[in-house]
Amino acid sequence: MSLLQVENISHTYRSSNRLWRSGSLTTVLSHVSFEIERGQCLGLLGSSGAGKSTLGKVILGLEQPRQGRIIFQGHDLYYADTRAARQLRRDLQVVFQDCYSSVNPRMSAEQIIAEPLNNYEKLTRDEGKRRVGELLEAVGLKADDMRKYPHAFSGGQLQRINIARAIALKPKLIVLDEAVSSLDMVNQTRILSLLSELKATFGLSYLFITHDIKAAHVISDSLAVMDKGQIVEHCRDKSGLADSAHPAVRELFASVLPEHPRDRGLGRESAIKQ
Numbered sequence: 001m002s003l004l005q006v007e008n009i010s011h012t013y014r015s016s017n018r019l020w021r022s023g024s025l026t027t028v029l030s031h032v033s034f035e036i037e038r039g040q041c042l043g044l045l046g047s048s049g050a051g052k053s054t055l056g057k058v059i060l061g062l063e064q065p066r067q068g069r070i071i072f073q074g075h076d077l078y079y080a081d082t083r084a085a086r087q088l089r090r091d092l093q094v095v096f097q098d099c100y101s102s103v104n105p106r107m108s109a110e111q112i113i114a115e116p117l118n119n120y121e122k123l124t125r126d127e128g129k130r131r132v133g134e135l136l137e138a139v140g141l142k143a144d145d146m147r148k149y150p151h152a153f154s155g156g157q158l159q160r161i162n163i164a165r166a167i168a169l170k171p172k173l174i175v176l177d178e179a180v181s182s183l184d185m186v187n188q189t190r191i192l193s194l195l196s197e198l199k200a201t202f203g204l205s206y207l208f209i210t211h212d213i214k215a216a217h218v219i220s221d222s223l224a225v226m227d228k229g230q231i232v233e234h235c236r237d238k239s240g241l242a243d244s245a246h247p248a249v250r251e252l253f254a255s256v257l258p259e260h261p262r263d264r265g266l267g268r269e270s271a272i273k274q
């Protein structure tokens, strides 16, 4: 059985309209289905407004869909009993794009990372400190950094803190919603290799949501492309995506700038196909 089964998910938002009491319904997700196997990363690609973040929220249990089921570790996420739901939430974590607004500026790195541990495990202060120190080291920071506050970290370092918090409870699946998109190229590369390392070490699975086909290609095992709320392409072997003729896929490829200015405007796909 797959770790995550997304079954025929459809969702609508009601637009607020002051003139008419009830706004019109907009379909944002339409019959979305796919699976993620244990230890695998699915890259979910699509341009802005395609419905990726809404799908991420549905999978995280934050936005109940109008239709369909999310089966996580064999349980229907929205109809699990309280005990199972608590365990499912523990096994399902998230890292968002905006590393600054994801943390409380008044909490130290230690408090930020210890928060999920305190919610789920009864640790003594010393045990908690030791775990936080280990987590900081696992994400390439120093144990001593636990005393610092968010303003003392760079964007890349703060995203490492968010990742440390996400892996603190040894989850099974992490939803990474544009998690490297706001970082500069050097930090993007570093965080992507950190994520790949953690995936191998802890047997993690990822849903890697992004508009960036290059980043998705680096970290993912398989790739899916969303357009207007639908999955329009799904390649279990990620290299197959280059052969897709779907306009939404071509658009993603066309948005990639080759590394060298000399090559811009020429065979753009070569930059990712390699």
Ligand SMILES: Nc1ncnc2c1ncn2[C@@H]1O[C@H](COP(=O)(O)OP(=O)(O)O)[C@@H](O)[C@H]1O
Residues within 6 Å of the ligand: 013, 014, 015, 028, 046, 047, 048, 049, 050, 051, 052, 053, 054, 055
């Ligand atoms: N809470 C909301 N209420 C109404 N419309 C929303 C809400 N969240 C997102 N949308 C709309 O749903 C569509 C998909 O948005 P989103 O899931 O954020 O796409 P993506 O992450 O691919 O950019 C967009 O048209 C967006 O404006």
Ligand SMILES: [Mg+2]
Residues within 6 Å of the ligand: 052, 053, 054, 178
């Ligand atoms: Mg989004």
